[in-house]
Amino acid sequence: MKNIIACIAATLCIAAIAAEGKTDGKHGKTPAEMREEVMRKTGGFVVAPATGRGIKIVDARSGVPDEIFNALAKAVSTGPRFSATVIKGEPTREYLPDANTGAYIVVKDDATSKMTILAAPEQGWASVNVAPLKADAPDAEKFAKRVTKEVWRALVYMLGGGNNQMPACVMKPCAGIKDIDNLKMEQPCPEPFREMSQSAAKLGIAQAKLTSYRRACAEGWAPPPANEYQKAIWDKVHAVPATPMKIEFDPKKGR
Numbered sequence: 001m002k003n004i005i006a007c008i009a010a011t012l013c014i015a016a017i018a019a020e021g022k023t024d025g026k027h028g029k030t031p032a033e034m035r036e037e038v039m040r041k042t043g044g045f046v047v048a049p050a051t052g053r054g055i056k057i058v059d060a061r062s063g064v065p066d067e068i069f070n071a072l073a074k075a076v077s078t079g080p081r082f083s084a085t086v087i088k089g090e091p092t093r094e095y096l097p098d099a100n101t102g103a104y105i106v107v108k109d110d111a112t113s114k115m116t117i118l119a120a121p122e123q124g125w126a127s128v129n130v131a132p133l134k135a136d137a138p139d140a141e142k143f144a145k146r147v148t149k150e151v152w153r154a155l156v157y158m159l160g161g162g163n164n165q166m167p168a169c170v171m172k173p174c175a176g177i178k179d180i181d182n183l184k185m186e187q188p189c190p191e192p193f194r195e196m197s198q199s200a201a202k203l204g205i206a207q208a209k210l211t212s213y214r215r216a217c218a219e220g221w222a223p224p225p226a227n228e229y230q231k232a233i234w235d236k237v238h239a240v241p242a243t244p245m246k247i248e249f250d251p252k253k254g255r
Contacts, residue, residue: 039227039229040229040232041214042212042213042214043212043213043214043217043225043229043230043233044212044213044227044229044230045210045211045212045213046210046211046212046213046216046222046223047081047208047209047210048208048209048211048216048221049083049208050077050081050082050083050206050207050208050209051206052083052102052204052205052206053083053097053099053100053101053102053203053204053205053206054082054083054084054085054100054101054102054205054206055076055082055083055084055085055101055102055103055104055105055155055205056084056085056086056087056095056101056103056104056105057069057072057073057076057084057085057086057087057104057105057107057151058086058087058088058089058095058104058105058106058107059086059087059088059089059107060088060089060090060091060093060106060107060108061090061091061108061109062107062108062109062130063109063130064107064130064144064147065144066086068144068147068148069086069107070086071148072084072086072148072151072152073085073086075152075187076155077208079187079188079193080193080196080197080200080207081207081208081209081210082200082205082206082207082208083205083206083208089106091106091108091109091110095125096123096124096125097123097124097125097203097204102124102200102203102204102205102206103124103125103126103158103159103200103203103205104124104125104126105126105127105128105151105154105155105158106125106126106127106128107127107128107130107147107151108127108128108129108130109129109130109131110129110131111131113129113131114131114132115129115132116128116129116132116133116150117129117150117153117154117157119154119157119158120158121157121158121159121160121199124158124203124205125158126154126155126157126158127154128147128150128151128154130143130146130147130150132177133146133147133150133177133180134146135177136177142181145181145186146177146180146181148186148187149170149180149183149186150180152170152186152187152188153170153171153174153188155196156171156188156192156196158199159195159196159199159200159203160192160195160196160198160199161188161192161193161195161196162192162195164189164191164192166189166191167184168183168184168185168189169183169185169188169189169191170183170185170186170187170188170189171188171189171191171192213225213229213230213233214233214237217233217234217237217238218237222234
């Protein structure tokens with residue numbers, strides 16, 4: 001995870017340099033040259049799909065538009081890389097992990113409760129009550145952002161993550177709807193991903209594997225090359241050795 005974060009940070013630095021049209025003072029290379037060097041060495045990053053138990057986001061008669069749920073499932077699958085799907089359900093049903101599901105996030109509309117998030121990490125369960133999120137009659141855009149933020153916060157809490165002080169992170173401490181609205185990000189920063197991955201593993205939740213194309217070739221699961229850099233790596237990894245090992249038959253040992 002640290003290596004991935006470092007690569008992301010390096011990419012952002014290169015992008016910033018490119019925006020200003022400058023060379024990198026440390027390496028004396030242009031952004032294009034730096035990108036080419038990284039691609040030549042790694043082939044870029046590829047993802048092996050998660051196989052195993054997933055996370056179910058349950059629309060339990062919440063009244064939240066389907067597109068919000070679909071966007072959440074996609075973001076969970078591409079951010080922390082957990083397999084996530086959306087299902088319809090009932091707010092009164094008990095949701096517990098089973099052979100195909102490692103955790104549930106139940107989104108419901110319960111006007112009798114002022115609680116927004118409840119989480120039970122040991123049981124792989126969390127709920128988000130949207131009733132408090134629409135108590136002040138927000139417009140559709142504001143309501144969608146509130147729901148998105150609270151579902152992410154519920155997921156992080158359920159998988160062992162906590163609050164942090166990153167300026168824009170959705171996991172900053174919040175004491176009410178106003179604080180939720182003031183959060184600049186709608187998704188968590190990478191900081192809690194390590195704890196989430198560890199907790200997810202204990203619940204049997206599958207996580208997609210992110211690694212370099214070169215390593216994927218060495219491990220034998222890389223997809224066919226998509227560009228010249230990947231093709232060069234593919235050909236090198238799969239090439240027949242120039243001096244292959246020779247094993248001579250020893251009649252004393254037999255067959």
